[in-house]
Amino acid sequence: MCGRYAASRRPEDLAGLFGVEKWEPEETLAPDWNVAPTKSVYAVLERPVKDAADRRPVRQLRPLRWGLVPSWAKSPEGAAKMINARSETVHEKPSFRRAFEARRCLLPADGYYEWVTGAQERELEEKGRRKRTRKQPYFVTPADGSVMALAGVYEFWRDPTLPPDHPQAWWATCSVLTTEAEPEPFAGADAAGTGPRSLAEIHPRMPLVLPPDRWAVWLDPAHTDPAELRSLLAPPPPGLVRAYPVTTAVSDVRNNGPELLTELPAPEESTLF
Numbered sequence: 001m002c003g004r005y006a007a008s009r010r011p012e013d014l015a016g017l018f019g020v021e022k023w024e025p026e027e028t029l030a031p032d033w034n035v036a037p038t039k040s041v042y043a044v045l046e047r048p049v050k051d052a053a054d055r056r057p058v059r060q061l062r063p064l065r066w067g068l069v070p071s072w073a074k075s076p077e078g079a080a081k082m083i084n085a086r087s088e089t090v091h092e093k094p095s096f097r098r099a100f101e102a103r104r105c106l107l108p109a110d111g112y113y114e115w116v117t118g119a120q121e122r123e124l125e126e127k128g129r130r131k132r133t134r135k136q137p138y139f140v141t142p143a144d145g146s147v148m149a150l151a152g153v154y155e156f157w158r159d160p161t162l163p164p165d166h167p168q169a170w171w172a173t174c175s176v177l178t179t180e181a182e183p184e185p186f187a188g189a190d191a192a193g194t195g196p197r198s199l200a201e202i203h204p205r206m207p208l209v210l211p212p213d214r215w216a217v218w219l220d221p222a223h224t225d226p227a228e229l230r231s232l233l234a235p236p237p238p239g240l241v242r243a244y245p246v247t248t249a250v251s252d253v254r255n256n257g258p259e260l261l262t263e264l265p266a267p268e269e270s271t272l273f
Helices: 011-018 097-102 119-126 212-219 226-233
Strands: 005-007 032-035 040-047 058-066 084-086 104-109 111-115 137-142 148-158 170-180 205-207 241-245
Touching (some): 011 040, 011 104, 040 148, 040 212, 097 104, 097 148, 111 148, 111 205, 148 212, 212 226
Parallel strands (some): 084 170
Antiparallel strands (some): 040 058, 040 104, 104 148, 137 241, 148 170
């Protein structure tokens, strides 16, 4: 899954990396090393510019609220539970189907956090049952220091309790697509066996990262064929990321700073492998 990630890159840097044509300086977000559900996050997307005479899709960098609210929802109360969409079923689930066909985005990230659990806790988690408190957090990030492009979908929701001209009348929200975690060893895996050696040993799911050669088709709203789009959802090649233990302070959403990404020489709490 993806329940927390880091996004500290400057918008001008993201604009250059993703070929963004339009972004508004007044919408600049502060660097965030502990992005949690319902926060505003940067998204790269393509759509016509509002009120522009030219209606061609323009690649934009825009802030979206993390936690998708379907357009038909009566209220936004379930947004915090809609932070992830399974890539295997996103094309058929009512909450995500329309967004998958027409409103896809990329969510830039330095990397994401995941919490390692013991063997018994892991068995319960895989069965979808309640588990005990998560343990040691790990940070998963590209081995070469590049930016992760998380596959996402976005949606617009109209708040019926507010007048049309109210600045908060429309919500723009998003979800991160997830896939089965990579079982192959990641870059720098601990051969001694004192820590997780693959993403699958950290968590059974992982966010879907799209390589640059898939960005154009994924973002283009003219591509609406579910079969074509689903062909883009294959996980990237293995061995492109590394994972390392970080402070358990990241477990508290009130903590936020670059120190959360500091690599620890060993986990703070024991884990079972």
